[in-house]
Amino acid sequence: MLATLPIPILIALLAQAEPAPADAQPKGEAEPMPTAEPAAGAEPAPAPEPAPGTLAPPELEPKQAEPPAAEPRMLFGFCAGADFQLSGTISPKVGYSLSPFFQYDYAHLADRLGLGVRAEFTFDRFQKLVTAQVPVNGVEQSYRTTRSLTYFDFALLATAAGHLGRLQPWAAAGMGLALGNFDSAEAAYQPGDFRTTSPLVLGAGGLDVAVGRGVLVGLHVEYRGMLAKPSSVLTSGQTVKVFGDRLSVQAGLLYQF
Numbered sequence: 001m002l003a004t005l006p007i008p009i010l011i012a013l014l015a016q017a018e019p020a021p022a023d024a025q026p027k028g029e030a031e032p033m034p035t036a037e038p039a040a041g042a043e044p045a046p047a048p049e050p051a052p053g054t055l056a057p058p059e060l061e062p063k064q065a066e067p068p069a070a071e072p073r074m075l076f077g078f079c080a081g082a083d084f085q086l087s088g089t090i091s092p093k094v095g096y097s098l099s100p101f102f103q104y105d106y107a108h109l110a111d112r113l114g115l116g117v118r119a120e121f122t123f124d125r126f127q128k129l130v131t132a133q134v135p136v137n138g139v140e141q142s143y144r145t146t147r148s149l150t151y152f153d154f155a156l157l158a159t160a161a162g163h164l165g166r167l168q169p170w171a172a173a174g175m176g177l178a179l180g181n182f183d184s185a186e187a188a189y190q191p192g193d194f195r196t197t198s199p200l201v202l203g204a205g206g207l208d209v210a211v212g213r214g215v216l217v218g219l220h221v222e223y224r225g226m227l228a229k230p231s232s233v234l235t236s237g238q239t240v241k242v243f244g245d246r247l248s249v250q251a252g253l254l255y256q257f
Helices: 007-016
Strands: 074-085 094-109 113-136 139-162 167-183 193-210 215-226 246-256
Touching: 074 113, 074 215, 094 139, 094 246, 113 167, 113 246, 139 193, 167 215, 193 246
Parallel strands: none
Antiparallel strands: 074 094, 074 246, 094 113, 113 139, 139 167, 167 193, 193 215, 215 246
């Protein structure tokens, strides 16, 4: 029937037709299904298992705290310095002193105080250039020689050292044995050779400073007192005190491990 209508009337009828609403769904398209929300208190679904042939990501183990570094307990040192005679009647009164030692710390208290034991060997020497006479064909001839006083000390000491960062103040006390020897060719000190062996008490202290990995430098002061101070009788009949107490002031180089 539409085909028999004139073209102007057909155009007018199409213009009066209402357009389809914009939100109208075309036929054949399904509406989206509403998504179900999980119920309150329901457990979450387990994670999907990996597909066959794929590797599961490795589980990370909890990182364990590293143990604290062990405190160094051994100390080796070498000291050298000046030595002073505090008693005795024979000069010189000033000499030199050499002291190697080994120390072991058996306890650390509150990371601030170390208690240990030290084995020490000390060599002290006092010497002076003097003039002596020797008879040659009935005539006294003079020559230059050395008057010497030497000590060899062996001692064990108990030590207590503070650990204050790089600073380590310390104190020690102990006992040992002193071997003394005096030698002179001078006529005034004949027979010219005296020896002694005496128990020894020691007291020491100082300050060490850490300067590198395990390396320290320090200033040490040590008193060594002889419990026996025998008198020596000269050929002339005079009595002299050859051996006595000493005080040493030394610089030290130490290694802690």
